[in-house]
Amino acid sequence: MTATGPVERYLDEMFDLLSGTGADGRRLLIEAEEHLAEAVAEGRARGLDDEAAERQAVDRFGAANTIARRVPGSSGTVRLSLRRLTIGVWALTGTALAWYGLSGALTWLLSWPWTRLLIATDRFGGHPMCSPPWIPPGEVDCVRLYQQNDFPTSYLPHLFIGGIGVVLVIALLILRRSTALGAPLWTPKRSVVGLVFAVPFGLAGVALVLEGIQGITLDVQYYTLGDLVGGLLAIAVSAVALRRAFRPGAPRLAARRPVTA
């Protein structure tokens, strides 16, 4: 049998599903391996190539979850899915919060020259920059906002939220390196995680960038910078997620899909 062929992938999947089943699960795994080896040898004897013989053996053996759930104490697909979902939601939440915080902080930093310009002119309330399109519509007291260090937008909430996100991501990385949370049992499929990150971040990024561009064309400046910064960061996150999901060697959806009987 090939090291990364259908049989090995199938046995890996079954091993995950049989977690917690003790002697019964261990015995089934050994028997499955022996059975598949024999079936592959039989397929080869009938003239099939290695890949075809392994695929046919796995197909005839049946879907791993169909068989594993017949073993008493099997964690089964539900518990396994919940574990992987927990890690996925944790990672997604941390990344989303970090993205939000970083976007806000970067926007604030990039708008800093404009704020300095406003201060340098020392004409609060009467300066053209203290009115639309530079600031949101409605009554705004530029002097008060400046004194509260809250101009043009508050950056502290962004830093706070972003900090929580970074802490979540770092905590997850540390726990996955030092505890059972790093085991395959708790590890979502790379391709699935990649898509779950790439799709919402990608869509949000494109929407924000388009809105930012629209802001430029409409000469509405107060949200343009924030939209462009947040949008470009989201697109970057999406691109990284896609790259990690589909880089050569990463397990793909099709390759890891359970084989149905």
Add this chain to the structure above:
Amino acid sequence: MEIRGHLDLLLLSVLDNAGPVHGYAVITALRDSSEGAFDLPEGTVYPALQRLERAGLVASRWDETAARRRRVYELTDDGRRARAAKKQEWRGFVVGVQAVIGGLA
């Protein structure tokens, strides 16, 4: 053909006819003697054999003499009695169904 609910009888019968055999041979015998009529995922036979073993109807041991390590299964006395009872039950069921649907034709 759906064999859910009848797998125990089929496995007990194969073991009764074939004697001590490993799982792969059980599946092959099941497929060959039914002439391919039973379309079951082969892997489901192993948990079923384990279940029968827990019920005391089948005994098993590792056979280390072959090139590959195999689990060999055989019927216990309780298994033979259970097989006979299930066979009787199945015959009664078939007779009843035939009476309702009107023979084999």
